[in-house]
Amino acid sequence: MSDANAVPQFANRTAVLATMHGKEQVIAPLLAELGITVILPAQLNLAFNTDQFGTFSREVKRAGSQREAAQTKAKQAMQLTGLDLAIASEGAFGPHPALPYLPCNRELLLLLDGKAELEIWGEALSTATNFAQAEVHSLAEALQFAQKIGFPQHCLMLRSKDQLLKGITSEAELTSAVERGLTASAAVTLETDMRAHYNPQRMQVIQQATENLVQKLRQPCPNCGWPGFDIAERQPGLPCAWCHQPTELTLANIYGCQHCGHRQVETVASQADPAHCAYCNP
Ligand SMILES: [Zn+2]
Ligand SMILES: [Zn+2]
Structure with a gap:
């Protein structure tokens, strides 16, 4: 199938999705637009139990961070199927990082490309959750x-x-x-x-993370054209508007290419609100 919207590096490729909770219903259609066909291990008659990596009901504790859990799932799905493209998602629930009284749902979605050695992340943070x-x-x-x-x-x-x-x-x-x-x-x-197929609100946040991933896959490196040109580092030190001392706020985003190593600095803002300054507003 040739599609004008397909990203050349991903066109006509098959990705295994490491899930058993119906996440393909929101992930597969969006990745199809890039030229990627999503399949589940079960479609290849392979057993892949994602509960071994941790459950929300806590019978199995998640080993490592949210990112590490997604990485482990994607790598194992790749090994199991022999495919060179894998997708894994991992959700977490807890207080909102900026508004601790609000519960929030953070979803990460990883695309691991074994052929191009790329690791690209989609992310969504939502307070639209009934987690309780x-x-x-x-x-x-x-x-x-x-x-x-x-x-x-x-x-x-x-x-x-x-x-x-x-x-x-x-x-x-x-x-x-x-x-x-x-x-x-x-x-x-x-x-x-909170398993995705039992929680429509969470399924929507997974869809938002997928949209974020697709957007990143469509950001080509200005130097080599490879997909996934994305923020690799945030540089703090935005100067305070009053005293001009550096604050913890982001001064610049540094974009990086995982393929050729090209980097590009993008200034975010010029001055910080003194409310964020350690000297003016302690
Ligand atoms: Zn200041
Ligand atoms: Zn590049």
Whole structure:
């Protein structure tokens, strides 16, 4: 298939997507525009259990950082399939870095190109998440929490003294699980099930991360034309508008090419708001 929008380095290539949670529904159509066909290990009759790299429900703790987890998944999917292009995504939930009282969802999406030795990242940060948990003491409390998080479009998990029930998708299922849990103890914990296919809000953030990745893949290096010309480093030291001392704010973004090593400095702003200055606004 020849497509005017395809990026030459990726045209007619097949990428393995290291997922078992339906992420292909948002990732595959966007990468198809670049000329990449996305396949799952299961389509090649290969078993790839991404839960071995960590689960949101914490039965398996994630080894390393969010980035490292995505790198490990992509590399293993490449090894397993023998393909030279792999995509892996990794999500995290926690307080917003700038507004700690707001829960947020950060999604990373990695494209690993073994042929060109490229590692390109898409990223999205969103406060549009229903990530939450609550201890409930009655069925009424459970149903109230369920309504608040957008159940049953978004699914739930129930944690009780002796079990963890994931992927609760109907009110009947929820009711019986809560009633069973509350006969054994005074309270059970309900949590949003954050696996992508059970959480449409998270799926949307994964789509945003994919759009960000596609945008980066379309940024060619001005020197060699290779895709993925992107910010490699941020240089702090933006001078304060009042005292002209350097602040922690970004003075310049340094773009870099992973293929030829070309670098380009782009100044972001000329002066920092004194509110960010260690001398003027301690
Ligand atoms: Zn100052
Ligand atoms: Zn280059």
